[in-house]
Amino acid sequence: MTMKKILAVAILAFFLTSCAVTSENGPGEGSVKRSEAKARAHLILGSAHIRNDRLIQALKELLEAEKYDPQNADVQSHLGVVYQNIKKYPLAVDHLKRALALRKNFPDAHNSLGTVYHDMKMYPEALTEFNIALSDLLYTTPHYAHFNIGQVYLEQGLYDQALAAFKKSVEIAPGYSLAYNKIGWTYKALNNLEEAASAFKKATEYAPKYAIAFFNLAEVYVKMGQNEKARKNFKKVIEIAPRTSLDESARKRLAEIPE
Secondary structure (H helix, E strand, O other), rough: HHHHHHHHHHHHHHHHHHOOOOOOOHHHHHHHHHHHHHHHHHHHHHHHHHHHHHHHHHHHHHHHHHHHOOHHHHHHHHHHHHHOOOOOOOHHHHHHHHHHHHHHHHHHHHHHHHHHHHHOOOOHHHHHHHHHHHHHOOOOOOOHHHHHHOOOOOOOOHHHHHHHHHHHHHHHOOHHHHHHHHHHHHHHHHOHHHHHHHHHHHHHHHHOOOHHHHHHHHHHHHHEEEEEEHHHHHHHHHOOOOOOOOHHHHHHHHOOOOO
C-alpha cells in the first residue's frame, strides 16, 4: 500500500471512528454530527482523488458526501469542479450555484463558476464571477482569478486587456509559471517576439519541467532565426516529456530546422 493510500485510510478511519461517539446533547444532534463527520471523510478522499486526476473515484466519494450532508458548501463546490472536468457543464453550474447559496462569501466557488462559464464560452458571465471573487478582500488566491480573466480576453483577441490581467497575476504570485506562459502567448500574438521569448523563458525558470513552455520558447526562437536556441529547447521538450504528443511534435519541428 502506498503512503498516499495509507494516509487516506488513516484519515477515513479517524473520521468514521469519530462518527461513533454519542453526542451529549441528545441522539438527534448526535446523528446529525455523525452524518457531517462521514461527509467530511468522503470529502477529504474526494479532494485527494481530484488532485490526482482520478475524477470518477472523486465523483463517487463526493456523491457519498452529499448523501450525508447535502448542505455542505464545500461538497457542492467540489462536485462542481468534478462535473466541469468531465465536461458536464450544466451539472457543474448547478452544484456551484448551490455552494454559493449555502455560503455567502465563497470567492473560490465564484472563481470556479467563472471557469465553467469560460469553458461554455459565456464570457460576460465568466468575467462577472471572476470579478465577484476579486471583490472579496479575504480571497487568498486572487492570482487565479486574474489569470482566468486574462484567458477570457486572450480568447477574444483583446490582447492589451489580457496582458494586463496576466501581469497582475504574476505581480501577486511571482512564480506563477502558467501566467508567464500566457504572457508569452499574448506577446507572440502581438508579434513582439523579444518579450514573448522573455516570458516563456521565465515560465521555464520557475517550472523546469514545464514542457509546453519550452516548446513555445523554441517556436519563438525559430521565428527569430535563432536556430541553435530553438534546437536546444526542442531537445529539452524531448528530454522532459518522452513518449508524449509534445515529444512527437518537438522531434518533427527539430527535423525541420535547417543546419
